[in-house]
Amino acid sequence: MADTSELDGLSLAELVRTRQISPSELLEAVLSRAEKAQARVNCFAALYPDLAREQIAKGGLEGPYAGVPFVTKDLAVGAKGAPLTGGSRAYRDVVCTDDTTLVKRYREAGLVFFGSTTTPEFGLTLTTESTLYGQTRNPWDRTRIAGGSSGGAAAAVASGVLPVAQASDGGGSIRIPAACCGVFGLKPSRGRIPMGPSRTEGWNGLSTVHVVSRSVRDTAALLDLTHGPETGSRYIATPPVRPYLNELDRDPKQLRIALWRTAPNGTKPDAEAAAGLAATAKLLENLGHIVVEAGPLLDGEALGKAGLFTISANIAAQLDEYGAARGRPVTDDEIEPVTAGMVRLGRTVPMMELAKANNVFITAAIQFEHFLDAGGFDLTLSPTLHRAPDLLGTMALTADPQKMGEAIFGFAPHCAVFNHMGAPAMSVPLHWTAPTATAPGGLPIGMMFGARFGQEGLLLALAGQLERAAPWAHRKPPQWVG
Numbered sequence: 001m002a003d004t005s006e007l008d009g010l011s012l013a014e015l016v017r018t019r020q021i022s023p024s025e026l027l028e029a030v031l032s033r034a035e036k037a038q039a040r041v042n043c044f045a046a047l048y049p050d051l052a053r054e055q056i057a058k059g060g061l062e063g064p065y066a067g068v069p070f071v072t073k074d075l076a077v078g079a080k081g082a083p084l085t086g087g088s089r090a091y092r093d094v095v096c097t098d099d100t101t102l103v104k105r106y107r108e109a110g111l112v113f114f115g116s117t118t119t120p121e122f123g124l125t126l127t128t129e130s131t132l133y134g135q136t137r138n139p140w141d142r143t144r145i146a147g148g149s150s151g152g153a154a155a156a157v158a159s160g161v162l163p164v165a166q167a168s169d170g171g172g173s174i175r176i177p178a179a180c181c182g183v184f185g186l187k188p189s190r191g192r193i194p195m196g197p198s199r200t201e202g203w204n205g206l207s208t209v210h211v212v213s214r215s216v217r218d219t220a221a222l223l224d225l226t227h228g229p230e231t232g233s234r235y236i237a238t239p240p241v242r243p244y245l246n247e248l249d250r251d252p253k254q255l256r257i258a259l260w261r262t263a264p265n266g267t268k269p270d271a272e273a274a275a276g277l278a279a280t281a282k283l284l285e286n287l288g289h290i291v292v293e294a295g296p297l298l299d300g301e302a303l304g305k306a307g308l309f310t311i312s313a314n315i316a317a318q319l320d321e322y323g324a325a326r327g328r329p330v331t332d333d334e335i336e337p338v339t340a341g342m343v344r345l346g347r348t349v350p351m352m353e354l355a356k357a358n359n360v361f362i363t364a365a366i367q368f369e370h371f372l373d374a375g376g377f378d379l380t381l382s383p384t385l386h387r388a389p390d391l392l393g394t395m396a397l398t399a400d401p402q403k404m405g406e407a408i409f410g411f412a413p414h415c416a417v418f419n420h421m422g423a424p425a426m427s428v429p430l431h432w433t434a435p436t437a438t439a440p441g442g443l444p445i446g447m448m449f450g451a452r453f454g455q456e457g458l459l460l461a462l463a464g465q466l467e468r469a470a471p472w473a474h475r476k477p478p479q480w481v482g
Contacts (some may be wrong), residue, residue, distance in 0.1 A: 004029050004472070005482025008163045008215035009068050009222075013110065016067035023056045023067030027112060030069040033161045034115065036481040041137040041146070043155040045116045046076035046083045052114035055107075064221060066110030072166040072420035073153050074116040075123050076195065076202065077209060087119040087130040087149075090322070090334040100472050101113065101165075101194040101230050102209060109225040117152030117165060121205075121336045122315055126154055126176055126408055129396040131336060138180055139477035141439035144389040147177030154181035154212045162482035164218040170207035171307065172384075172415025175427035178212045179384035179412070179446025182429045182475060184463065185212045187217050189237040189453050190422030201234075203314045204358065206307070206419040214473050216463045220244040222458065240455030247457045248464035255462065257284060257351035257449075258371075259293045263386070263413035264300030273383040273445050276431030280381065280447045283430070283470060286306055292425040293341065293383065296371035298364050300413075303420055306357035308342075309349045315339065316346025336397035338404065349457075365421040369452060378458065382414040385426040418450050425450040426459050429472040442475060 004026060013358035015021045022368055052069065062068050078084035078096035083147040085091040094269055099107065106113075118136045120214050128151025129440075133231050136151045138144040139159040146155040150167035154177030157165050167174045169187040178185025193209050202208070210226075213219045229236045259281055262268050269277060281291045332340040342422045344390050371377070387410070393399060394407045418425040427446035435442050451459050476482075 002129065003449045004162050005033065005134060008213070009065055009218045012068045012163065013065050020334050023054070023061060023112060025170065026067060027052055027056065027069050027114060030162050031114060033481045037156060037159045037479070040479045040481070041139055041142065041155045041159055042134055043117055043136050043152040043159070045085065045087070045118045045133055045152065047115040048082050049114055051079065051081055052112050052345050053096035055112050061112070063108055063110030064225065067113050068111055069162055070106060070111035070165070071115045071117050071153070071156065071162065072113065073119055073150055073168055074151065075119045075168060077102050077168070079113045079203045082113070082116060085132060087121045087132055089132050090248060090337060092132060101196040102226060105226045109222070111208060116127065117156055119152060121339050123168065123170055123173055124339060124342065125395050125397055126172065126411055127390070127392070127395040128177070131390065131398065135392050136419045137152045138389055139479035140182065140441055140443055141389070143391055143438050144443065145346045145392055145395065147180030147389065148404070149173040149176045150212060153178070154178055154183055157181070157183050157212050157214055158282070158477055160480045163215065164213035164222065166209065167212045168207060168209040169419065170203050170311070171419050172412050174210060174212060175384050175415055175425060175448060177448065178427040178429070179444060180389040181290045182432070182444030182472065182477065183212050183214055184216055184219055184426070184428060184454065186210060186426040186459065187418060187424060188223065188456055189424045191233065191235045192227050192237040192456070195229045196232065196428070200230060200232050202308050205422060206310060210339055216460060216467050217245060217248055220460050222247055240457050244460050245455060245459040252458060252461040255289045256291055257291050258374050258375060258377045258380045259291050259384045260294060260295035260380045260414065261293060262378035263294060264298040264303055264417055265409060265413050266300060267386055267410045267413045269383045269386040272388055272433050273386050276445050276447060277381070277383050280430050283466070287465060287469060292375065294375055295380070296368050298367055298417060302360045303417060305418065306360040306414055308359050308415045309353050312342040314346070315356060316343045319343055328396070338397040338401055341401060361420040364417060365423065368421055368423065372452060373409070380450040382448045384415065384448040385412050386410055388433050388443040388445060414448060423450060423453045424459055428463055428466055430466065430470055441475070
């Protein structure tokens, strides 16, 4: 049987298509790696191989990813018959009664579902730790976080279980885990990927869904296969001028890129993140691009307040609706302490504050595009993380709220603004710290590029160029299970 651990998803599909490996053989190989990774880094909320075997046995696997094993994040995106807990004890018995819209599109692409990856409760923090499932560990250093809230997905991909996994991003939750684990992560524009069928947007539009992957082309190909409106869509992102996968066929034109060092909340990257930023700028210039240190002036305090109010109100509404549906309210002892505090806040946010919050987001989007226009910039560059991945426990929803807030404030402060604006952004694994006793291969710190609304194609074209110039797939963490 062919070795499958280092291949990307499209390459695995080619093995299946040419009958060098069967879907069943491929599934069993991935399941074996999943069990090893689960023991080492705890990245799975559930494994359901019987559902995958049943899907294969039914036959009819077609599409560019026919027969390739796949996992969803345990948050909002679910497969029929599989658990969907959102990392919460309150939802521990929930099982999906049907595929969500995105899963239906994944099935049409030929993907085979065998499990779900861990998330902090409702995706509410930047580490993947929960009372329900415990701590998800970073494959590069098991004492460190894998990022959040798609830490399970990023850890599964980084450790070699599979080449690509579904993820979601409401404030950096695709890009931050990708950066922590040394893989590629693109947050699409608002309205690009379906989130239904019961809701067509998350957190008043802050949240979106896509994947983390080892190769850029899996991210591009799956964007091609899943984007577009769904039933009830109130808005859609600007359609691409050509397939996203085709953007990888050639280098982009010379780009003018703003090196945006200081985050809207005033935080600057530490020495290690700054070194990565400098090295990335030099790489870009060597590739013929123009890098100028500049950044938009955005109201970080107003954006932070608006994000907190919006998310808290949405979580409060979600839990109240869930409690009503099951016939008994959700109590504080069923959810994490920080979550409970957010619910209490969400129930008291005045309606006018939510209107103000939306206005703050709109203002930021306008200011960002004016900044790009004034400087003639195509993209922005910032460190995804302002420091190396933290030790486990510092940002958990069970931590001291004040200390947790302080840790979050300076960790990845450029990320959420792209959710606020609805614009696309990507984290590219271009920098690792020096080795340490617990991280002999160093710790990854991703570099983030942001674009105008609807310009995922430009981001992917640059990502393909960077991948060719400074490849990362050969880097293996200590917890590699391939």
